[in-house]
Amino acid sequence: QISMKIKCGLVGLPNVGKSTLFNAISQKTLAQAKNFPFCTIEPNITPIPIPDPNLQRVATVGQKNKALPATITLIDVAGLVRGASRGEGLGNKFLATVRECDIIIHVVRNYEDDDVIHVEDKVDPVADAEVVNLELLLADDMHIERRLERTNCVGDERNVLLKVQKGIRTGLNARSIGLTYEEKHSIKSMGLLTLKPVLYAFNTDEVDFTLNKEETIDQAEAFMSRIGYCDRETDTYTLVSAKLESEVGLLDIDERNEYLEEIGVDCTTQLTYYTLPLLVKDILSLSLVYTGPGVPPERSMTTKTHIVQPRGVKTIELAGKLHGDIERGFIHAEVVDARDMINYDSYNAAKDDGKVRMEGKDYSVQDNDVVLIKWRK
Numbered sequence: 125q126i127s128m129k130i131k132c133g134l135v136g137l138p139n140v141g142k143s144t145l146f147n148a149i150s151q152k153t154l155a156q157a158k159n160f161p162f163c164t165i166e167p168n169i170t171p172i173p174i175p176d177p178n179l180q181r182v183a184t185v186g187q188k189n190k191a192l193p194a195t196i197t198l199i200d201v202a203g204l205v206r207g208a209s210r211g212e213g214l215g216n217k218f219l220a221t222v223r224e225c226d227i228i229i230h231v232v233r234n235y236e237d238d239d240v241i242h243v244e245d246k247v248d249p250v251a252d253a254e255v256v257n258l259e260l261l262l263a264d265d266m267h268i269e270r271r272l273e274r275t276n277c278v279g280d281e282r283n284v285l286l287k288v289q290k291g292i293r294t295g296l297n298a299r300s301i302g303l304t305y306e307e308k309h310s311i312k313s314m315g316l317l318t319l320k321p322v323l324y325a326f327n328t329d330e331v332d333f334t335l336n337k338e339e340t341i342d343q344a345e346a347f348m349s350r351i352g353y354c355d356r357e358t359d360t361y362t363l364v365s366a367k368l369e370s371e372v373g374l375l376d377i378d379e380r381n382e383y384l385e386e387i388g389v390d391c392t393t394q395l396t397y398y399t400l401p402l403l404v405k406d407i408l409s410l411s412l413v414y415t416g417p418g419v420p421p422e423r424s425m426t427t428k429t430h431i432v433q434p435r436g437v438k439t440i441e442l443a444g445k446l447h448g449d450i451e452r453g454f455i456h457a458e459v460v461d462a463r464d465m466i467n468y469d470s471y472n473a474a475k476d477d478g479k480v481r482m483e484g485k486d487y488s489v490q491d492n493d494v495v496l497i498k499w500r501k
């Protein structure tokens with residue numbers, strides 16, 4: 125449960141800008157992004173740091189010379205076309221990669237550009253999203269059917285899958301039928317595509333992203349209310365301009381800032397490399413906790429950020445994650461909130477001021493906790 129890699133899969137029709145967005149978020153040219161459908165065949169994978177304005181300060185106050193941010197993994201896969209579930213295009217084999225993801229980033233094309241081929245011949249984000257969503261639903265239906273044919277599919281798993289199958293056959297996503305945590309858990313290994321939360325990346329051109337921003341937001345809101353096979357309770361969207369963002373990502377920092385200022389774009393509120401990991405953190409209710417501060421320098425020179433998934437991680441589990449010896453020798457944990465700690469000059473100063481509390485091995489670590497585990501060999 126702790127520091128488990130969080131995977132985000134980029135999904136969408138071919139040639140809508142998935143690889144361009146992948147490059148924009150990674151701020152590198154890692155993926156080939158070209159104007160032809162099925163440009164991507166093998167998945168592109170890269171870690172993306174979760175922006176954290178407190179991390180550097182926590183490391184400094186904790187007298188550590190290295191600060192490691194938490195990362196999520198971004199995966200860019202092949203485009204999906206109408207009929208993929210019946211083997212059209214590249215078929216749906218690559219969806220096995222998406223099954224392992226925690227969240228789907230569904231890229232839809234809202235930009236007009238006669239030079240960029242559209243596999244459905246016209247720019248229509250609602251129609252595109254429906255094509256993809258229907259294929260995801262059909263892929264789940266087939267995946268469930270195959271699993272139900274197996275004699276070892278019994279008990280809770282079978283009952284829940286029958287319930288999901290019934291829902292899917294009336295056009296409902298697995299995430300829309302109100303499964304309990306336990307029910308979801310019993311079918312976890314299936315990696316159902318429609319059980320995953322979806323973040324729509326509404327990919328627009330530079331002008332719609334900047335000058336016409338208000339209208340573009342209206343369009344995106346209208347898009348969200350019109351698409352089919354969507355969950356209006358959980359699914360959300362973000363505006364992106366993959367081309368612009370991938371281009372500025374390659375400029376050196378001064379050039380980039382100057383250009384962004386000229387076009388009125390703010391990095392930390394508008395650029396996807398910054399906003400998207402934070403959205404993912406929010407949607408998946410992830411917490412960040414730190415280890416390192418308070419630990420003597422000969423034991424650690426690094427403040428490390430860990431991702432904690434919902435439903436709690438105990439200090440003893442965090443200890444196990446750091447080292448088997450630390451888990452075995454666990455005495456107690458010192459815990460301070462990072463937002464408090466950064467107001468002091470040192471870890472000890474925060475401690476002297478009563479900001480550091482003592483917790484036992486069953487304490488569930490919280491977002492922003494800085495944890496120092498006391499242990500003996």
Ligand SMILES: Nc1ncnc2c1ncn2[C@@H]1O[C@H](COP(=O)(O)OP(=O)(O)OP(=O)(O)O)[C@@H](O)[C@H]1O
Binds near residue numbers: 140141142158159160
């Ligand atoms: N916001 C945008 N405005 C204009 N052009 C864009 C935008 N986003 C992407 N493009 C262009 O669309 C084309 C296709 O992009 P890209 O290769 O990223 O698509 P893709 O979804 O990865 O396709 P595939 O599924 O075939 O791998 C490229 O020429 C890219 O420059």
Ligand SMILES: [Mg+2]
Binds near residue numbers: 156
């Ligand atoms: Mg691609």
